Amino acid sequence: MRVLVSGGAGYIGSHTVLALVAAGHDVLVVDDFSNSKPTIIARMEALSGKSIPIHGFNLTDVDKTERLFATEQIDAVIHFAGFKAVGESVAKPLEYYRNNLDSTFSLANAMANHGVAKLVFSSSATVYGEKAPVPYQETYEYLSAASPYGQTKVMVERVLSDVAKAHAGWKVALLRYFNPVGAHPSGEIGEDPQGIPNNLMPFIAQIAVGRRDKLVVFGDDYPTADGTCERDYIHVMDLAAGHVAALEHLGSMDEPVRAFNLGTGVGTSVLELLHAFERASDRKLPYVVGDRRPGDLAAYWADPSRANQELNWRATRTIDEICADTWRWQSKNPQGFPDS
Ligand code: WQD
Numbered sequence: 001m002r003v004l005v006s007g008g009a010g011y012i013g014s015h016t017v018l019a020l021v022a023a024g025h026d027v028l029v030v031d032d033f034s035n036s037k038p039t040i041i042a043r044m045e046a047l048s049g050k051s052i053p054i055h056g057f058n059l060t061d062v063d064k065t066e067r068l069f070a071t072e073q074i075d076a077v078i079h080f081a082g083f084k085a086v087g088e089s090v091a092k093p094l095e096y097y098r099n100n101l102d103s104t105f106s107l108a109n110a111m112a113n114h115g116v117a118k119l120v121f122s123s124s125a126t127v128y129g130e131k132a133p134v135p136y137q138e139t140y141e142y143l144s145a146a147s148p149y150g151q152t153k154v155m156v157e158r159v160l161s162d163v164a165k166a167h168a169g170w171k172v173a174l175l176r177y178f179n180p181v182g183a184h185p186s187g188e189i190g191e192d193p194q195g196i197p198n199n200l201m202p203f204i205a206q207i208a209v210g211r212r213d214k215l216v217v218f219g220d221d222y223p224t225a226d227g228t229c230e231r232d233y234i235h236v237m238d239l240a241a242g243h244v245a246a247l248e249h250l251g252s253m254d255e256p257v258r259a260f261n262l263g264t265g266v267g268t269s270v271l272e273l274l275h276a277f278e279r280a281s282d283r284k285l286p287y288v289v290g291d292r293r294p295g296d297l298a299a300y301w302a303d304p305s306r307a308n309q310e311l312n313w314r315a316t317r318t319i320d321e322i323c324a325d326t327w328r329w330q331s332k333n334p335q336g337f338p339d340s
Contacts, residue, residue, distance in 0.1 A: 001118075002026040002073050003247065006059055006107065007080030008052075009036040011191045012122065012180055012239055014044055016078060018189075019240035021048040023248075028072060030065075031081065032058040035194065037337040043188045059103035062110075069114040076118035076250070078243055079107060082152065085198055086126075086295070089149035100152035101159070108163050117170045118250045120243055123157055125178045125232070125263070125302065126150035135303035138176070138259040146295050157259070164256035171250040171257075178232035178263035178302050180239050182322040183329035190329030191236075192336035201233070201322075204274060205330040208281040215285065217270050219292035224299050230267035232301035235317035235325070238262075245313040263302025264315040273319065280323035281331070 003020055007013040008029030014036075020027050029041075029052055038054075045052055057064045059081055068074075082100040083089065089096040111119065128136045129144035145151045157174050164172040181201040183190030197203040206212045220227035242262040268276075278285050308314050317325075 001075040001247070002028070004028055004030060004072070004074045004077045005080065006030050006077065006103075007082065007122070009033060009038070009040050009054070010080055012177070012236055013080040014040055014189050015184060015236045015240040016080070016243045017044055017052060018048050018184065019237070019244050021050050023244045028053040028055065028074075030055040030057065030059065030068065032056065034058070035084075037192070037339060039337045039340065040189060047184065047186060047188055058099070059106050060099060062106045065106045065110045066113065069110040069116065074114070074116050076120070076247055077107065077111060077116060078120045078122070078247065079104065080122040082122070084149060086147045086149050087198055089147050093148035096148045096152055101155060104156050104159060108160065112163070112167055117167065118247070119160065119170070119172045120246050120250070121156065121160055121172065121174050123174045123176045123259070124150065124153045125176050125261070125300070127154045127157060127176060128300070130297060134300045135265060136261060136300060137303045138261060138306055161257045171253045173246040173250060173253070174257065174259040175242060175246055176259055176261050177239060178234050178261070180236050181233045181326065182235035182237060182317065183325045184237065185325050185328070187328035187332040190326065190333070200270060200273060201326060204277050204285060205326050207285050208277060208283060208327060209330045209334045211334065213286070215274060215287035216290040217287050218290060218296060220289045222298040224269055226269050226271050228270035229296055230269045230299035230301070232263040232266060233268050233273065233319065233322060234263050234315050235322050238315040238317055242307060242311065242313050245311040249311050260307040260311060261302040261304050262307060262315070263304050265302050265304045267299050267301040268319055276319045277323045277327065280320065280327045
């Protein structure tokens with residue numbers, strides 16, 4: 001299939017582009033580079049052995065989006081593009097609602113206008129909110145989110161569900177990621193957050209490469225084995241494979257829309273991840289214990305059985321592989337992707 005990947009220059013998008021090409025699909029990317037650097041494209045082309053057409057604009061531009069679908073042959077869409085920083089969304093809710101919702105409205109409208117009826121959406125475990133029983137299951141129906149970012153995921157899932165039901169033949173997969181981490185085994189592409197990383201893994205990697213001096217562990221008094229929060233860390237290569245599996249499953253899906261958890265089903269604590277990274281980087285990583293971060297939950301992970309069975313997909317990479325691949329990326333690219 002010829003697949004449009006929105007946000008295809010981003011962390012998960014770029015790894016998914018490589019997996020799509022490796023699976024024999026043709027890919028084109030739309031990305032406004034608001035959270036990624038154009039220098040990633042040359043690396044993606046070198047790794048994939050293919051040229052990757054890039055359309056550099058934001059999907060909230062309705063005219064450009066319409067023109068893209070009018071001029072390009074597109075069979076399916078994987079929609080990653082969107083703002084995704086939880087803390088930033090609390091400070092700038094309107095920007096998050098406008099960007100993440102308007103981009104989806106514009107995309108879905110262009111798809112409907114041009115008979116494109118296959119969509120995989122990048123959703124998040126954050127839609128399970130704070131009361132869902134662990135392990136999280138897709139049948140849980142009381143979706144909610146504490147942050148505006150999470151709310152945009154809840155809302156987009158609802159919008160795409162209604163749009164899929166309104167258009168005969170549409171098939172939509174809503175992929176709920178847990179904690180994406182890791183990097184392509186080549187070390188050529190990986191997570192490159194701009195500014196101070198909000199997330200644990202890139203922060204740890206930057207300590208190991210000397211860009212940060214220590215980790216502040218946000219609380220060690222949680223009701224978990226070692227007192228630190230537990231999360232379901234999934235290798236980005238496993239996540240990318242899950243997107244290809246979901247895309248290729250759409251044609252045989254019975255209902256117009258279906259959610260799938262993409263996780264390992266296993267919880268790993270902050271300190272366990274830190275020590276795994278010490279093993280991978282062969283160095284001591286200093287940390288201090290600080291206050292809990294508001295909004296953090298003690299522990300959650302996926303029940304991935306629906307994706308395992310229906311998509312014939314399973315996360316296979318271990319925490320040690322995740323840390324080894326992350327370290328290879330970060331040590332080869334201490335400052336992340338070059339600006340030019
Ligand atoms: C993991 C654990 C922190 C940094 C977030 C979003 C979620 C999804 C994935 C998009 C927590 C602890 C972190 C640090 C720490 N993103 N930590 N010191 O919060 O589970 O999920 O990213 O969909 O929506 O909420 O990931 O990596 O921020 O934190 O102790 O400097 O590491 O308290 O327990 P989180 P995270």
